[in-house]
Amino acid sequence: MSIVTVQLGQCGNQIGYEVFNAICSDFHSTRGICSKKENESYQEACKERFFSEEKTGVPVARAVLVDMEPKVISQTLSMAARSGHWKYDHQSHFCQKQGSGNNWANGYSVHGPRYRDVIMNLVQKEAEKCDRLSGFFTVMSMAGGTGSGMGAYVTQCLRDAFPTSFILNQVIWPYGTGEVIVQNYNSVLTLSHLYQSSDALLVHENDAIHKICAQLMNIKKISFRDVNQVIAHQLGSVFQPTYSSEGASQYSRSPLGDLMESLVPHPELKMLGLRNIPQMSENSLAYSTFTWPGLIKHLRQMLIAHAKMEEGIDWQVRPPLPGHPVPPKASPNQALHFNTSVANLVVLRGKDVQSVDLGGFRDPALYTSWLNPQEAFHIWKTPRAFNKYEKSASLVSNSQFLLQLMDNIVGKAWNMFASKAYVHQYTKFGIEEEDFLDCFTTLEQVISSYASL
C-alpha cells in the first residue's frame, strides 16, 4: 500500500525533501547485510510505498508540495531532480507569490479556503496513482503561518475527502527561545485543530534534534539541513518496510494502519514521539561496534527517563515496583521523572534481529494501568540493515513525553491571550476570541489525560 506525503510551508517542504532523500539512499544502500532475495522484496515494498514509476525509470515521489511562496518549492524540486535517483512530479505542487507572514489565521482562514480546490485536486490525482492507498503523511511546522495554518486546514479537507484513509501529521515543535513572538499562539491553534482531524501527531522538537546534531553528530555550525537530515533518518527508520508480526512472510502492506493500531488505543491520546539508536556521524560509525542488549538497554532507559538521545540519560529513574505505593501522578509543571507509556513500538533493523530480547519493554510497570501490556507493546523487524547502520533500533512511543512542553506552550499562550496581546492580528482574519478559548480547552483536556496516566 502507498502513502501520499503532503509537504506544507517552508519547514514541511524542506523536511519532506530530506525524507525522500533518506529513503532513496537507504534503498540504494549496499550495506544491506541480508540475502539478495530479502533485499529485493524490501526495495519492492519501499517503492510501492513512497514512489511511483516513470517511463524513464526514475522513481517519482508520491507527494504534493504546498507553499505560499515559490522559493523553497523550486529549490526542493530542483534538488530532487539533480539527485538523479528520484524526483518530484513537476505537476504536483502549488505555490503563490507571498507567504502567510507567520500568521496562522491567514493560512487557515484565508489561503486554505481560497486554494482548497486546486490543492485537493493535486492530492486526488496523487491518490489515484496509488493501486492501494494506505493514507496521508503531512509534514509541517507548528509555529508558522502557511505550514501550520494551511496545514491544519488541509488536514481537515483530507479527513472530509478521504474519511477511511489514515492521516499521520508530522509536526515540528518550535525552538523554545522564540523565533517568532506569536509562535505559542500558532502552536496552540495547530495542535488543537489537528487533534480534531488527524489519527496521530508525530512530534519532533527542534531543540532536541539540534542537541543530537551537536552532541551525537559532532556538527559545529548546525543548519536546518542538518536538523532535517536527522529527522529524516529517524522517520525513514520507522517507515521503511518491516515485518509487522512474528512469522510474517510479507512486508507490512499497511504501514500507517499498523502504526495506528499499535500506538493509538484511544482517540484522546494520540501524541507520538520518536527516538532512535545508534545515531552518530559517519566517521564515528566506522569505528563503532554495537550489541543488541546494549542498544535495547539504552533505548528502554531513554523511554522511561524521558531522554531524547543516548547521551546524558538519567539511569536513576526506575519504573515503580509492583506492590509499592504508586508514586503521585505527574503534575504537568513538575519535572517529569518516570515517563509512563500508553503504547510503544520498537522497530529493529539489521543483523541478528531474530535473537533480540525485548522483554524489558513488556514490563507492565511501564504502562498505564488500564491497558494490557501485551496489547501496548509491538515489534516490527527486518534483517535488512537501515542506511549505514549494521544494527539499529527505533522507538515510537505514545507516552507522557510532551506533557511538560505542552503545558509550557499553553501557559505562555494563555498569558499572552489574557492580556489580549496580538489577538487582533487573528481576529482580522476570522479567528475569534471564542476560537482561541475552544483551542485552550481542547489542549487542557489533552494535558489532563496524559497527566493522569
Ligand SMILES: Nc1nc2c(ncn2[C@@H]2O[C@H](COP(=O)(O)OP(=O)(O)OP(=O)(O)O)[C@@H](O)[C@H]2O)c(=O)[nH]1
Ligand atoms: N526543523 C526545521 N524547522 C524549520 C525549518 N524551517 C522552518 N522551521 C521551523 O518552522 C517554524 C516556522 O515555520 P515555517 O515553515 O518557516 O513557516 P511557513 O509555514 O512557511 O509559514 P509562513 O512563512 O508564515 O508562510 C519555526 O518554528 C522554525 O523553527 C526547517 O527546515 N527545519
